[in-house]
Amino acid sequence: MVTSAPQPADPLLAFTAVTKSFGPVRALAGVDFELREGEVHALLGENGAGKSTLIKVATGAHAPDRGSIRINGRNHAALTPAAARALGIACIYQQPALFPDLTVAENLALRLEPAATWRRVDWRRRHARAAELLQRVGARIAPDAEVRDLAMPEQQLVEIAAALGAGARIVIMDEPTAALTQREQERLFALVRALRAEGAGIVYISHRLDEIFALADRVTVLRDGASVGTRAVRDVDEATLIQLMVGRTLGPLYPPRGLSAGAPALELRGVGCAASGVRDVNLTVHAGEILGLAGLVGAGRTELARILFGLTPADAGVIISQGRPVRIASPAGALAEGIAYVPEDRRRHGVVPELPVAQNLTLAAHRRIFPRGWLRAAAERTVADRVIARLGIKTAGPEAAVATLSGGNQQKVAVGRWLETRPRVLILDEPTQGVDIGAKVELHRLIRDLANGGLAVILISSDLPEVIGLSDRIAVMRGGTVRAVLPGGTPAPAVMAAALGVDGGGTA
Ligand SMILES: Nc1ncnc2c1ncn2[C@@H]1O[C@H](COP(=O)(O)OP(=O)(O)OP(=O)(O)O)[C@@H](O)[C@H]1O
Ligand SMILES: [Mg+2]
Incomplete structure (x- = not known):
């Protein structure tokens, strides 16, 4: 048979x-x-x-x-x-593959109706079908909403609705x-x-x-x-x-904490930004420490990072950098203060997929690696080889386009390229997202090494055990401001309580 x-x-x-x-x-x-x-x-x-x-x-x-x-x-x-x-067979990807210019109902129809019937439109039926599927996945999304206006998790629900509708x-x-x-x-x-x-x-x-x-x-x-x-x-x-x-056992997931923090690297006094909903943040990050930012999505963590990197500049309060008040009005201004930022959406800001791995790794650090202003292939190669080895980036070679790398290896490139800029303050937004556990241990060790070398690290991660395990201190955000600062290693329920605003949650 x-x-x-x-x-x-x-x-x-x-x-x-x-x-x-x-x-x-x-x-x-x-x-x-x-x-x-x-x-x-x-x-x-x-x-x-x-x-x-x-x-x-x-x-x-x-x-x-x-x-x-x-x-x-x-x-x-x-x-x-x-x-x-x-x-x-239906597949739901991390990045949904919908048409942004079409409505939810149109996207569902494209998936569910054979191409031949697509032009014979029965709008009312199509709309009702979409509404029914969206309800089955528990999504509160209007069928005539345009996909471009939906957040990523909502788009994912539309994908799942399509899978349900297709009877996958x-x-x-x-x-x-x-x-x-x-x-x-x-x-x-x-x-x-x-x-x-x-x-x-x-x-x-x-x-x-x-x-x-x-x-x-x-x-x-x-x-x-x-x-x-x-x-x-x-x-x-x-x-x-x-x-x-x-193929081997791993050591501890998190390296030992730092011994002592140094001078304040960045001090925030009453910092806010009306446009991004951040208000009255009081916080200090010291040289040599890893400061974790915990909180639910929407609590203001990424928004705060964007303020510090000058993407959405602060319109209230004072930021003190190396002892003097500064105004960070643009990413160039942030870089001039020695502040670097690895954003969470690597596809949009993290890497240039068409360019080789080596160039991606050296893009951000051109001025340091090529002080005379011309590209020296050998210097680029040396830096690239070092980062590839250090982060265990799996690639056919430094010349391979980043687009040919697996998701997690692209993430390692996105983080690796900023390490080469030797910043004073490094903001990492979801640095280990999509990274396998072996490479995670490696990244954790690397981040701790950087801190031990005097770098101030601000770590945003939705992986709560990671924030708790890696940070020296944990600032918990809720509703656009810092509600509590807890010591690293605080048990997860206590951090969650502060993030949710139950049981008092402590004070900053
Ligand atoms: N289109 C492509 N061209 C060249 N190489 C590719 C292509 N797609 C995948 N590869 C290579 O095939 C291997 C497997 O990649 P794959 O994306 O399947 O890994 P993965 O297990 O999904 O990893 P991750 O956990 O990082 O997502 C990698 O070495 C990758 O670089
Ligand atoms: Mg993959």
Whole structure:
């Protein structure tokens, strides 16, 4: 029985010995993977292990070089995007792939109606269908809202609504929670569980092990493009997964805290910005310390970072830099004060995807690396090699375009390029988002080393254990201002309480 009628025991999806290369890069080197009805199957692996590539084979975006794809008991040599959709495969990416100029209802119609009927428009029905699907995913979004006006998590819900509407039985999620708040994440988990209860199979990619333990039934680990094991989640612990993933045990996740902080590097007195909703922030960050900013999304953390980097300049209060009041009116002004900022949205501000890795790593530091003003390829190469080695950036070479790197490795480039500017104050907004656990440990160590060398670090991360584990002090923001400053290592419930404004929350 090779490709005969589907058997009840057949998995929804089965990959056997699937391979895929991009030129000299072997992204998939023989992957076995199976997804059953009614399971959440996590896919885990280091940055560049091949997770996204495997997913793109399943959605028909990439044709495999070799191997077999079996869906609902039938073999397929390769899939096209249309064939994959017709087979009930839907994928929710971290960055939703909707048309920004169209409305939500139009986007859903494009996904759900065959192209031939697209022109025979029944607007009322289309609108009602969109409203019904949005309600099923618990989204309070108007069907005639334009997608460009929706926040990222709302766009993600539209994607999930489209998957529901298409009756998808195989739902793939590639790092869906990277940019979600706690509440949005819980809503997403509830949706995933509901899909599972209806018999769908869900492939779930995440670098956050706690999510995998909370949500998944089984987990398959990829390493260097090959599957190294599939386990029932209830039979494994974190250490086992890490061992499978990186092939060794890791040291402690967080380096020891700094011994003592130095002089104030930046002092904020009553700082505010009406346009971004930040008000009356009193805060000091010292040379040699890591100051974590905790708070819910919307609490004002990124807004405060943008004030300090001159993107939305302060219109109230005083900022004191190296003992004197300064006005930071632009990023150039911030850089002149020695303030650097690694933004959270690497795709928009972090890297230039078309340019080589080496150039991306040296862009921000041109003046220091090339003091005479001309580009010295050798100097660029030396710096690039050093950062690539230090951060373990997986790339075909320094000349490879950043666009060809895996998501997590692009993130490492985004962080790495600022390290070379040797700033006095470094603001990191979600520096380890999408970064695998081994590289996370490496980044944590690096950030601590920089602080030990006298740098003042302001760390924004929605990964609460990271803020708690890495910071010397934690400033908790809520409603656009700092509500409490807690010592590093404060237990998570206390930090959450301050962030939510329950139990008093302490004072600044
Ligand atoms: N279009 C492409 N051209 C060249 N190389 C590619 C391309 N897409 C992926 N690769 C390479 O294939 C390998 C696997 O990448 P993939 O994106 O699948 O990793 P991943 O497991 O999803 O990693 P991450 O956790 O960082 O998202 C990487 O070495 C990557 O650089
Ligand atoms: Mg990926």
